[in-house]
Amino acid sequence: MNILRKKSTANLPFSETAIELFIRLCGISSILFVFGIFFFVFREGAGFLFNGLDVKEFLTSVEWQPTSLNNKRYGAFALIVGTFSVTILAMCLAVPFGLGAAVFVSEFCSPKFRETFKIIIELLAAIPSVVWGFIGLTLMNQLIIVVFKAPIGLTMLNGGIMLALMSVPIIVSIAEDALKAVPDSYREAAEALGATRWQVVYRVLLPAAKNGLLAAVLLGAARSIGETMAVLMATGHSVNIPSGPLSWIRTLTATIAAELGEVARGDEHYQVLFIIGILLFTITFVVNLIADLVIKGIRQE
Amino acid sequence: MNTNSDRRSHTAPIIEINDLTVRYGDKPALNGISFDVYKNEILGIIGPAQSGKTTLLKVINRTLEFTAGTTVEGSVKLDGVDVNTVGDVYGLRRKIGMVLPLPVGLPLSIYDNVAFAPRTAGVRAKSELDEIVERCLQQAALWDEVKDRLNTLGTKLSGGQQQRLTIARALSHQPEILCLDEFSIAVDPITTMRIEDVLKELRAEMTILLVTNLVQQAKRLANRTAFMLNGDLVEIDTTDVIFSDSPGSQATYDYVNGTFG
Numbered sequence: 001m002n003i004l005r006k007k008s009t010a011n012l013p014f015s016e017t018a019i020e021l022f023i024r025l026c027g028i029s030s031i032l033f034v035f036g037i038f039f040f041v042f043r044e045g046a047g048f049l050f051n052g053l054d055v056k057e058f059l060t061s062v063e064w065q066p067t068s069l070n071n072k073r074y075g076a077f078a079l080i081v082g083t084f085s086v087t088i089l090a091m092c093l094a095v096p097f098g099l100g101a102a103v104f105v106s107e108f109c110s111p112k113f114r115e116t117f118k119i120i121i122e123l124l125a126a127i128p129s130v131v132w133g134f135i136g137l138t139l140m141n142q143l144i145i146v147v148f149k150a151p152i153g154l155t156m157l158n159g160g161i162m163l164a165l166m167s168v169p170i171i172v173s174i175a176e177d178a179l180k181a182v183p184d185s186y187r188e189a190a191e192a193l194g195a196t197r198w199q200v201v202y203r204v205l206l207p208a209a210k211n212g213l214l215a216a217v218l219l220g221a222a223r224s225i226g227e228t229m230a231v232l233m234a235t236g237h238s239v240n241i242p243s244g245p246l247s248w249i250r251t252l253t254a255t256i257a258a259e260l261g262e263v264a265r266g267d268e269h270y271q272v273l274f275i276i277g278i279l280l281f282t283i284t285f286v287v288n289l290i291a292d293l294v295i296k297g298i299r300q301e
Numbered sequence: 302m303n304t305n306s307d308r309r310s311h312t313a314p315i316i317e318i319n320d321l322t323v324r325y326g327d328k329p330a331l332n333g334i335s336f337d338v339y340k341n342e343i344l345g346i347i348g349p350a351q352s353g354k355t356t357l358l359k360v361i362n363r364t365l366e367f368t369a370g371t372t373v374e375g376s377v378k379l380d381g382v383d384v385n386t387v388g389d390v391y392g393l394r395r396k397i398g399m400v401l402p403l404p405v406g407l408p409l410s411i412y413d414n415v416a417f418a419p420r421t422a423g424v425r426a427k428s429e430l431d432e433i434v435e436r437c438l439q440q441a442a443l444w445d446e447v448k449d450r451l452n453t454l455g456t457k458l459s460g461g462q463q464q465r466l467t468i469a470r471a472l473s474h475q476p477e478i479l480c481l482d483e484f485s486i487a488v489d490p491i492t493t494m495r496i497e498d499v500l501k502e503l504r505a506e507m508t509i510l511l512v513t514n515l516v517q518q519a520k521r522l523a524n525r526t527a528f529m530l531n532g533d534l535v536e537i538d539t540t541d542v543i544f545s546d547s548p549g550s551q552a553t554y555d556y557v558n559g560t561f562g
């Protein structure tokens with residue numbers, strides 16, 4: 001008995017160090033993975049990026065002809081515009097819905113309904129993006145043809161709706177957490193001053209939770225920018241500067257996904273696809289940086 | 302002063318509480334209490350912790366309903382209208398200013414804190430809001446300290462200043478009744494004295510319900526004082542009688558003289 005106890009206390013520091021070491025390794029490895037991925041992507045694209053690619057043409061030309069025999073062109077401008085326009089459209093749809101749903105769930109609905117609603121939101125978040133792409137390809141395609149009398153329903157609008165449906169769960173759950181974190185004493189103080197429930201929401205809760213709400217929106221946007229399968233299937237996947245929501249478009253991610261399987265490893269086209277990867281990295285980095293700065297700015301204020 | 306309030310007590314009451322019983326779930330917090338509050342008096346409410354003082358205030362402005370599972374029986378009438386059946390609960394709350402034990406600065410600027418209630422009530426004109434903000438901060442004896450930084454966050458003020466800010470905020474919708482719940486808990490003695498002076502001035506304009514943990518505060522300020530114990534109203538009388546050698550109940554005498562329990 002005595003020996004046992006002694007042994008277990010002697011073991012404790014060891015298991016503690018082991019756990020600590022393990023956690024430390026997890027932390028370090030996640031940093032290593034990010035750098036590793038960036039390094040790999042950069043290495044695959046670097047040769048052509050610094051030697052051969054006309055960077056100005058890459059960023060400004062709409063001619064994307066990587067497989068042409070006698071006139072190869074690598075202009076990614078339409079792809080960049082495609083990515084941003086479908087993301088912005090998706091956010092225009094997802095942000096009001098997402099924030100509205102979060103406010104409703106955290107402030108207005110009954111506890112019983114809240115549980116049901118959360119289960120539905122989690123279900124929505126668990127649907128794989130290829131399924132959304134399939135819905136876009138079939139159901140939403142038909143719907144857009146019927147409603148808008150469009151010749152083809154595989155459009156920026158279709159992709160935007162799919163992306164919105166994918167980002168709404170993220171926005172709702174993070175925004176709801178942010179609203180829940182606002183102390184109840186604020187709600188009670190405001191209502192004691194004669195504010196209605198709705199006045200409490202927009203005069204007290206939204207300002208108090210603005211950091212978390214902003215984080216919710218930005219993470220939703222990041223999800224949209226990075227999404228591949230659904231936009232590949234739903235947007236028409238055609239290089240084009242969109243003139244409106246019913247135009248077809250092509251995104252950076254979908255281009256990589258569609259073409260990487262068809263290129264010979266190491267040739268120019270292959271390298272350009274990796275340069276698109278570098279570009280995506282940079283965009284995500286800038287978005288995150290802006291988010292950080294904005295949040296820091298708000299904190300200091 | 303107290304003879305004054307005796308004369309007032311013959312006027313019509315502004316609050317009439319009749320057989321008020323409140324329960325949290327099955328647990329009673331107020332056991333059928335009845336009393337009236339008269340216009341322009343300061344009514345001190347004293348009693349040990351858990352005796353139902355806070356609950357009483359929350360029934361009057363209907364903020365008790367934020368706590369799930371409460372039941373209210375009996376009636377509380379404000380200006381002759383039962384608060385529990387009043388149509389416009391927001392209008393009711395605007396008639397009552399509420400100051401809580403710990404100041405709750407809304408996460409807004411000093412200006413916006415005070416302008417909050419007028420804005421929700423529909424006041425838009427900048428000049429009118431400016432005027433309200435200045436008047437209320439003056440009344441709460443805070444104006445001189447903050448007039449140069451009205452746009453900083455209210456939560457950046459010291460505890461005593463924040464409590465005066467919540468008083469200014471409670472005055473911003475020109476309430477008929479000002480309820481203060483142990484306001485001096487989070488405030489230093491000097492600020493407490495300043496706020497007490499403020500309350501003496503305000504008595505001319507409104508009726509004040511002063512729940513206090515300091516019996517001497519009730520003695521200093523109140524026209525009448527109510528002593529509550531375990532959800533019962535032990536007695537309510539002029540402050541002179543409550544603090545005399547022979548109040549209506551031995552428990553009152555013991556509590557007031559610190560020999561209670």
Ligand SMILES: Nc1ncnc2c1ncn2[C@@H]1O[C@H](COP(=O)(O)OP(=O)(O)O)[C@@H](O)[C@H]1O
Binds near residue numbers: 329349355368
């Ligand atoms: N939110 C609550 N839930 C359950 N019981 C409560 C709650 N608030 C107060 N009570 C109970 O009601 C009684 C009166 O409390 P309260 O009104 O806060 O008294 P006081 O303000 O005089 O200290 C106490 O027994 C207390 O435990």
Ligand SMILES: [Mg+2]
Binds near residue numbers: 354355356482
């Ligand atoms: Mg209390």
